[in-house]
Amino acid sequence: MRKLIMFLLIAAMAVIGACSQDQPDKNDDFVLVKGGTFKNNQSNYADKKEALSNFYIGKYEVTQKEWVEVMGSNPSAFKGDLLPVEMVSWYDVVEYCNQRSIQEGLNPYYNIDKVKKDANNRNDNDNIKWTVTINEGANGYRLPTEAEWEYAAGGGQNSKGYIYSGSNNADEVAWYWKNAGDKYLSGDWNWPIIESNQNKTKSIGTRKPNELGIYDMSGNVREWCWDWHGELGSPSGSFRIVKGGGWIGDVTNNEISFRGKFDPNGFGPDQGFRVVRGEI
Numbered sequence: 001m002r003k004l005i006m007f008l009l010i011a012a013m014a015v016i017g018a019c020s021q022d023q024p025d026k027n028d029d030f031v032l033v034k035g036g037t038f039k040n041n042q043s044n045y046a047d048k049k050e051a052l053s054n055f056y057i058g059k060y061e062v063t064q065k066e067w068v069e070v071m072g073s074n075p076s077a078f079k080g081d082l083l084p085v086e087m088v089s090w091y092d093v094v095e096y097c098n099q100r101s102i103q104e105g106l107n108p109y110y111n112i113d114k115v116k117k118d119a120n121n122r123n124d125n126d127n128i129k130w131t132v133t134i135n136e137g138a139n140g141y142r143l144p145t146e147a148e149w150e151y152a153a154g155g156g157q158n159s160k161g162y163i164y165s166g167s168n169n170a171d172e173v174a175w176y177w178k179n180a181g182d183k184y185l186s187g188d189w190n191w192p193i194i195e196s197n198q199n200k201t202k203s204i205g206t207r208k209p210n211e212l213g214i215y216d217m218s219g220n221v222r223e224w225c226w227d228w229h230g231e232l233g234s235p236s237g238s239f240r241i242v243k244g245g246g247w248i249g250d251v252t253n254n255e256i257s258f259r260g261k262f263d264p265n266g267f268g269p270d271q272g273f274r275v276v277r278g279e280i
Helices: 002-022 064-071 090-103 146-153 191-196
Strands: 030-033 055-058 110-117 130-134 222-228 240-243 260-262 276-278
Touching: 030 146, 055 146, 064 090, 090 110, 090 130, 146 222, 146 240, 222 260
Parallel strands: none
Antiparallel strands: 030 055, 055 276, 110 130, 222 240, 240 260
């Protein structure tokens, strides 16, 4: 009888171990990024002499499971718990940040006024234009600034100067138009070929991490940042910045320095995000 019990315990532990390999450890979802000046010369901020403070960034893009736990429904085009959430606008994700903060007993980072139109928003396609400001000193979740995103993607103080986040070979670290489907594609970017190749998002953390142990900062889904698109540090504009490229995009979109832009109210099957918190 004792042998049977021991056998069942070992079997149960094996099952638990196998399951834990299928999904990231919830206690290990964030990476502490030590502050400092930019070491990666590929970054747009390399010559700015800008020093960042310490911050925590999501090791992975926000998953559909995490989104549903906070928001209650799944907007994504490609369904799967460990796939990154997509089809989310900039407004959706700042609201997620606040709701997740509240759910976890943290102070929401954003003040969201859904009535007052943002005077800085010059986007004619954006019919939402909420006024979103920062709650200084709040410890809740937020979007990275573009500088924080590039600093983390570029390896922070551990940077090896890679073009992409973690490698000079995009196929090692990124899911993009050539490798995100049934077979590896060649030639020039071509949407009909991409579509027929069944390209789509991939489970988080299945490519090589970068120097800081962060996954998918190149490829899989484009990631929203806080900033307006324009001159570095521009206070206003028509588009919000997206970084990192996605499963649809060309390989150049995966470069750390690539500055994408998107309507704040826009969304698509390659548009997701990851979250940041100040040093806890």
